[in-house]
């Protein structure tokens with residue numbers, strides 16, 4: 001039996017955390033492949049090494065002095081080395097990094113050094129082999145993961161190493177330069193490694209006891225979710241449940257490998273098991289709630305829109321032309337609304353409006369900014385009557401104005417749009433009605 005274990009930044013933030021991780025790995029012989037993140041925050045005021053690297057490289061790129069911030073990063077690693085009493089030194093590695101920063105090796109190269117260096121320390125600490133992810137994880141010319149090549153090369157390499165450390169977050173691009181996944185992407189590396197070695201389980205160790213019903217930064221002590229399906233988790237992580245990267249389910253899902261989210265600070269807790277399907281009933285009608293702030297609703301009104309063939313296509317073309325991705329698209333008879341990310345939309349607002357005008361000749365275009373989207377997700381909702389009714393009466397009681405409702409055709413989720421200011425209160429109201437009151 002082989003398990004792949006990924007440890008997040010908070011699990012590796014200090015020598016003390018490294019020691020906990022070492023105990024976890026040594027407690028189970030089958031934990032053969034380890035995927036570390038870069039050291040994360042040691043306390044709420046601390047800075048993640050990845051963020052320190054981004055800031056340091058920005059100075060290097062601007063031609064400014066970057067020796068001091070780079071030495072601060074080295075200190076983080078040295079304190080782990082000294083705290084664990086390791087013999088390894090990173091002096092040569094930091095000389096190479098400094099040289100490559102001067103030669104502008106790229107922002108992805110810079111950010112990836114957090115995991116690379118932590119991988120070297122972890123391999124030394126455990127006595128495992130170190131595999132540089134730039135030699136086994138490949139991106140294609142468009143910058144997407146080259147899954148086939150990666151799986152082939154990585155599977156071969158792993159078959160030659162009984163126990164190994166493979167740093168998270170990065171690989172190599174088609175141009176031969178180091179490339180990272182998006183933030184939080186070590187979760188994806190763990191999933192890729194699990195698939196390549198046909199693991200029986202992918203354990204993802206973090207600082208909370210699994211995926212919780214709601215974000216613990218919004219709800220005090222939310223209940224844990226014991227079992228969740230890949231589809232439910234994907235909906236929640238896409239909508240902001242940052243405990244697992246939204247793309248991390250794909251490699252293992254294809255291979256039917258379950259994910260177990262566990263807590264490094266409470267290794268006895270069973271955490272959350274993520275599976276393809278389960279007949280286990282969820283504890284509550286809903287499985288989880290997640291959400292994101294910062295959306296704009298672009299409403300397009302035109303009389304007889306419903307009978308104009310191709311209207312939606314033309315309206316969407318206006319967004320495509322300007323490179324804006326679309327989040328949701330609720331519609332009425334003579335109106336359609338398109339939800340987009342405010343950050344992406346703001347700089348291109350007037351171009352998008354003029355494209356919509358040119359392509360669709362609408363009566364009115366209306367914009368509403370500062371909106372939050374909340375996803376209420378659950379496989380149990382399909383077979384429970386009145387779920388939507390309970391959500392809306394809870395929101396009405398909390399005096400929250402609902403701006404948009406969108407129920408996915410799979411009945412796995414209900415998306416609710418509210419003002420950014422009502423976002424936290426809306427999540428609390430929904431959590432209370434289903435979890436506290438158990439309606």
Ligand SMILES: Nc1ncnc2c1ncn2[C@@H]1O[C@H](COP(=O)(O)OP(=O)(O)O)[C@@H](O)[C@H]1O
Nearest residue numbers: 008009010206207208211212214215241242243
């Ligand atoms: N529904 C949720 N369940 C658990 N954690 C969540 C949820 N939504 C957001 N989080 C946040 O995700 C964090 C864990 O993810 P992350 O910070 O990326 O950890 P790591 O550094 O271990 O990868 C938790 O500390 C928590 O604040």
Ligand SMILES: N[C@@H](CC(=O)OP(=O)(O)O)C(=O)O
Nearest residue numbers: 008009037050183184185186
């Ligand atoms: N260190 C990277 C990648 C990552 O996955 O980190 P973490 O496992 O700490 O979320 C980041 O901060 O984005």
